[in-house]
Amino acid sequence: xxxxxxxxxxxxxxxxxxxxxxFAWQTQELPMGTAVRMGPGFFPLLLAILLGxxxxxxxxxGLRFPGEMPSGIAWRALGIITxxxxxxxxxxxxxxxxxxxxxxxxxxxxxxxxxxxxxxxxITAAMAVFAWGVFIKGLGLPLPLLxxxxxxx
Amino acid sequence: xxxxxxLALGFSVALSLQNILYCFLGVLLGTLIGVLPxxxxxxxxxxxxxxxxxxxxxxxxxxxxxxxxxxxxxxxxTAILINLPGESSSVVxxxxxxxxxxxxxxxxxxxxxALGSFFAGTVATFLLAVFAPxxxxxxxxxxPPEYFSLMVLGLIASVTxxxxxxxxxxxMIVLGLLLGLSGQDIxxxxxxxxxxxxxxxxxxxxxxxxxxxxxISEIIxxxxxxxxxxxxxxxxxxxxxxxxxxxxxIGPVLRGTALGSFLGILPGGGAMLSSFASYSIEKKISKTPxxxxxxxxxxxxxxxxxxxxxxxxxxxxxxxxxxxxxxVMALMIGALIIQGITPGPNVVTEKPDLFWxxxxxxxxxxxxxxxxxxxxxGLWVRLLTVPYHVMFPAIIAFCCIGVYSVNxxxxxxxxxxxxxxxxxxxxxxxxxxxxxxLGFVIGPMLEEYLRRAMLISRGxxxxxxxxxxxxxxxxxxxAALVVVLLPSVQKTREEAFKE
Numbered sequence: 001x002x003x004x005x006x007x008x009x010x011x012x013x014x015x016x017x018x019x020x021x022x023f024a025w026q027t028q029e030l031p032m033g034t035a036v037r038m039g040p041g042f043f044p045l046l047l048a049i050l051l052g053x054x055x056x057x058x059x060x061x062g063l064r065f066p067g068e069m070p071s072g073i074a075w076r077a078l079g080i081i082t083x084x085x086x087x088x089x090x091x092x093x094x095x096x097x098x099x100x101x102x103x104x105x106x107x108x109x110x111x112x113x114x115x116x117x118x119x120x121x122x123i124t125a126a127m128a129v130f131a132w133g134v135f136i137k138g139l140g141l142p143l144p145l146l147x148x149x150x151x152x153x
Numbered sequence: 154x155x156x157x158x159x160l161a162l163g164f165s166v167a168l169s170l171q172n173i174l175y176c177f178l179g180v181l182l183g184t185l186i187g188v189l190p191x192x193x194x195x196x197x198x199x200x201x202x203x204x205x206x207x208x209x210x211x212x213x214x215x216x217x218x219x220x221x222x223x224x225x226x227x228x229x230x231t232a233i234l235i236n237l238p239g240e241s242s243s244v245v246x247x248x249x250x251x252x253x254x255x256x257x258x259x260x261x262x263x264x265x266x267a268l269g270s271f272f273a274g275t276v277a278t279f280l281l282a283v284f285a286p287x288x289x290x291x292x293x294x295x296x297p298p299e300y301f302s303l304m305v306l307g308l309i310a311s312v313t314x315x316x317x318x319x320x321x322x323x324x325m326i327v328l329g330l331l332l333g334l335s336g337q338d339i340x341x342x343x344x345x346x347x348x349x350x351x352x353x354x355x356x357x358x359x360x361x362x363x364x365x366x367x368x369i370s371e372i373i374x375x376x377x378x379x380x381x382x383x384x385x386x387x388x389x390x391x392x393x394x395x396x397x398x399x400x401x402x403i404g405p406v407l408r409g410t411a412l413g414s415f416l417g418i419l420p421g422g423g424a425m426l427s428s429f430a431s432y433s434i435e436k437k438i439s440k441t442p443x444x445x446x447x448x449x450x451x452x453x454x455x456x457x458x459x460x461x462x463x464x465x466x467x468x469x470x471x472x473x474x475x476x477x478x479x480x481v482m483a484l485m486i487g488a489l490i491i492q493g494i495t496p497g498p499n500v501v502t503e504k505p506d507l508f509w510x511x512x513x514x515x516x517x518x519x520x521x522x523x524x525x526x527x528x529x530x531g532l533w534v535r536l537l538t539v540p541y542h543v544m545f546p547a548i549i550a551f552c553c554i555g556v557y558s559v560n561x562x563x564x565x566x567x568x569x570x571x572x573x574x575x576x577x578x579x580x581x582x583x584x585x586x587x588x589x590x591l592g593f594v595i596g597p598m599l600e601e602y603l604r605r606a607m608l609i610s611r612g613x614x615x616x617x618x619x620x621x622x623x624x625x626x627x628x629x630x631x632a633a634l635v636v637v638l639l640p641s642v643q644k645t646r647e648e649a650f651k652e
Contacts (some may be wrong), residue, residue: 008582008583009318009583011582012321012324012582012583012584015578015579016324016328019331023331023346026346026348030338030343030345031341031343034612035607035612035614036607036608036611036612037608038603038604038607039341039343040338040343040345043334043600043603043604044331044334044345047330047331047334048331050327051324051327051328051331054320054323054324054327055324057320058320058321061320070581070582072377073377074374074376074377077372077373077376077377078373078574078577081369081372081373081376081549081573082369082570082573082574085369085549085553085566085569085570085573086566086567086570089563089564089566089567089570090563092557092563092566093563101550101553101554104550104553105546105549105550106546108545108546109542109546111373111376111545112376112541112542112545114540114542115542119542119543123546123547124546126547127546127547127550130547131550135554135558139204141554141558142561143557143561
């Protein structure tokens with residue numbers, strides 16, 4: 001804790017530097033071209049170097065000036081909601097639109113500390129009906145309601 | 154008069170049954186999200202983008218703009234009645250507006266907000282109609298170097314006017330630019346930053362990025378701290394202002410309108426900055442500054458006029474130059490590009506129905522808002538009793554459906570989740586995600602103009618300083634950067650945003 005005075009700045013500086021390195025490494029396969037005829041790698045590499053430099057400034061500032069730790073991270077909400085979104089992406093084809101949506105809504109309701117089974121079911125049912133009415137009937141999105149895993153097409 | 158011909162064309166477009174309907178839908182939704190805390194215009198517009206793809210471009214833009222300025226109105230209602238600003242731009246309204254409400258003058262505060270906003274909206278719409286076309290004419294003479302410098306100025310200015318660390322904000326812009334460059338290179342077709350994923354050959358999806366960073370991550374942040382909202386809504390008795398109150402608001406409304414109209418044009422300006430600036434000015438020039446914070450009607454009239462004026466005039470750089478001055482305008486540009494329209498000075502001449510139609514619809518929308526807001530206040534307040542833990546799963550459902558329906562591509566859903574996590578991490582590290590979105594939209598344009606400028610100058614980077622307009626623009630950008638990095642300015646800046 002003596003060296004790292006501002007953990008938020010140190011962490012964001014490191015994040016910027018890592019991302020800059022990642023982008024710079026990705027430009028290595030691209031032709032640079034010349035200043036007159038810039039290749040696809042020229043501008044991105046320039047930006048990556050700039051990002052790395054800025055990251056370094058933020059990092060050094062974080063070592064020099066005091067600041068606070070990032071606080072109150074909602075790990076539970078972060079995990080559950082990310083999972084709910086990923087699940088929708090995974091399930092929308094094999095399970096179909098309605099089951100995927102219903103499960104995602106129910107799962108994301110779990111992210112709140114005020115979760116209650118009855119309300120969660122109510123929200124799920126309401127959202128399923130609403131989404132069916134608005135997106136399928138109303139806007140006519142071509143989404144199969146039930147996927148192949150559930151006997152749909 | 155050409156202006157009146159143009160406005161007549163605009164009204165004929167905006168008054169078609171379909172467009173009135175979308176305008177109404179826009180301001181209604183805007184008011185709704187303005188009332189509900191924890192759901193901002195950026196997330197809402199991102200969520201609704203996919204729905205507007207099926208609409209004609211005019212209707213789409215009319216609805217999206219309605220959401221933006223509708224949100225400014227709605228935010229003030231809850232700020233006054235229950236001291237809970239629905240939008241960041243109505244934070245200052247809550248200070249004196251709620252005090253007025255506690256003294257039994259809630260109706261007067263609401264009426265002041267509505268009248269001030271309507272007046273400011275009308276003036277700003279008129280300014281837009283008068284000043285946008287000449288600005289577009291000027292922009293038509295711009296070559297690639299001028300455009301490049303203009304974009305640099307826009308990006309730098311947006312950082313210096315925002316809150317928080319300047320270095321971090323610039324880093325976020327650069328990160329946004331890099332993300333915006335992903336996908337096939339337009340000249341050679343070489344895949345860039347695709348990580349060998351075929352889904353990334355068109356780059357990261359704009360909707361997925363916006364929804365992830367501003368929708369999903371915002372929800373996670375709101376779930377950190379779920380406190381019970383105390384709902385003691387003030388009773389609204391009479392909406393009438395006394396003669397004395399009416400006299401007191403004229404000055405602040407005029408000053409707020411002027412200030413907001415000016416700040417809205419500046420990159421990085423817009424509604425929030427305008428309302429803060431107006432409040433501090435009114436407090437400074439007031440003969441009774443001690444009344445501020447205890448229910449001074451000037452503290453409602455000024456900022457409310459300013460934020461609405463700023464919201465409207467921020468359309469000027471977007472419609473005439475194709476350059477977004479804030480993240481909401483970046484989303485509008487994204488919407489136009491998806492509709493197959495390249496935003497820029499050509500829009501005024503090539504798509505007059507779009508340009509004038511949107512301008513006319515703003516005035517109609519502002520008028521609707523006055524009618525919509527004052528009588529329906531009871532309904533809006535009741536909406537606040539919907540608890541957040543019931544609301545947010547629905548928002549997630551909308552995000553999922555929205556992002557999937559753009560391309561029927563599950564990869565976009567996964568990227569939205571990724572950007573949600575990244576957005577949350579960045580917020581926790583005190584890095585504002587808004588500059589990143591600006592960079593993401595501007596990235597491809599910036600690179601194209603840079604390449605073209607270098608091509609015409611035969612690789613001489615001095616082209617940016619030897620051409621006068623470009624040199625002035627870059628000089629302004631440099632000046633903005635130097636000023637904001639001066640230690641004394643940095644200190645007052647921190648104080649200004651704390652207030």
